[in-house]
Amino acid sequence: MNPIIVESPKPLVLVGGGAGSAQDLQEIRHFSDTFVAADGGAELCLAAGIMPNATIGDLDSLSAETRARLPSERVHCIEEQNSTDFDKALRSIHAPLVIGVGFLGKRIDHQLAALNRLVARATMSIILLDGEDIVFHCPPALSLDLRAGARVSLFPMAPTQGRSTGLKWPIDGIGMAPAARVGTSNEATGPVSLAMDAPGMLVILPRALLSLAVRQLQRAAPWPAPEQ
Structure with a gap:
């Protein structure tokens, strides 16, 4: 298990390299002042004028130019190839809610992998957004x-x-x-x-309902950790 790299008492924004824009990040800045990039998501953060608190991943999608603009102490390489950068970041952060930008759209395999992680990390409250919708794993x-x-x-x-x-x-x-x-x-x-009755259900709502989902997921109890 990875050590926690970034911890926040408030919602945290996680940024990936999929479909996303600087405007997306500017529109959700009022939810959080803590931004973490999953690998190449650092490029989107910098394009929005945001210096990420950390960049986490195997760094194969992080250009040399972007990496040179990041403080070295904020770049965390996790080299194993058995998980996605999204999952590497999720297991390295702790916050009451994670809002993910840049994990939907573009490649279908990456999008499906992100939806898979919403259910696999059922103890976490995570909302992913794209230009039209938001999606999250339904709590109990x-x-x-x-x-x-x-x-x-x-x-x-x-x-x-x-x-x-x-x-x-x-x-x-x-x-x-x-x-x-x-x-x-x-x-x-x-x-x-x-x-x-059991984990596994994704809820998909129009993006205009993001603020409502953020409020309600913070009030809802997540799924308990599975018994060892």
Whole structure:
């Protein structure tokens, strides 16, 4: 296990090398003053005028020019190749909530790997965003103060089921799984509550609901660590 490199008592922004813009980072700066780059994500941080607190990864995507602009004590190389830079960064940080920019879009394999880590690191509260949407792993119980008509997509990354209120198509008693029933393009009829029986469900909302998701995930209890 990696030692913790960056710890924050408030939300932390994690920046990757996928689809993302300097404007994305400027728009979410009010959530956090702690920024960590996963490898080549440091380039996006610098483009936004932000010096990352740390750059973490195997550094194969970090250009020599960008690395030269980073203080050497803030660059942390983790050389093993059995995990992604996203996961290397996640296991090296500690914060009540992580907002990830630059982990969706561009390459599909990288995007799927990031979604896989949302579930694998179920004890952490993590929100990923792109230009249209946000996605996060549903905690055991979640309340969302949504307006009628808001899009709420539920996509299982593992077999799971749960209960809901406030959805046009309730999920109560429905077994959901990646190769079976999914919940794309559900719709809120008002405030929504979700209660899941097991980890594995991703929640996808419009990006305009980021502030709401940040508030509610900080209030929700995450999944407990698995018993050893």
